[in-house]
Amino acid sequence: MTRIRRGYIARRRRTKIRLFTSSFRGAHSRLTRTITQQKIRALVSAHRDRDSKKRNFRRLWIIRINAVIRERSVYYSYSRLIHDLYKRQLLLNRKILAQIAISNRNCLYMISNEIIKEVDCKESSGII
Numbered sequence: 001m002t003r004i005r006r007g008y009i010a011r012r013r014r015t016k017i018r019l020f021t022s023s024f025r026g027a028h029s030r031l032t033r034t035i036t037q038q039k040i041r042a043l044v045s046a047h048r049d050r051d052s053k054k055r056n057f058r059r060l061w062i063i064r065i066n067a068v069i070r071e072r073s074v075y076y077s078y079s080r081l082i083h084d085l086y087k088r089q090l091l092l093n094r095k096i097l098a099q100i101a102i103s104n105r106n107c108l109y110m111i112s113n114e115i116i117k118e119v120d121c122k123e124s125s126g127i128i
Contacts, residue, residue, distance in 0.1 A: 061098035065108075068101040072109055076116070084115040 014032055021028060021035045021042075028038045066078035085092060092111075100108045 061094040
């Protein structure tokens, strides 16, 4: 009986996986079974951490805005600012507000003062 030469498809699949895990340490980049397990684990972690990255950035923006707002006045806070922004129907998201807070604090102070004035005027006149 003659020897059967194996095809190249399985080897090509393994080398593709090996390229993905080439930077891993030890058996995680050498042994086929552990390579496949580590690849799955890495992709799961990447998918999970993309969501947590979004959450962390949102938390950072909120902290920055709140810190700058509370610097100027004690009684005014982040939650009141966002509430008043929604009342006035201003479309400024938290990322833009945080960038304004870092780069140009006076601009954020002007925005918050205008919002406070208008909301106070409406409440005192009985419109709301």
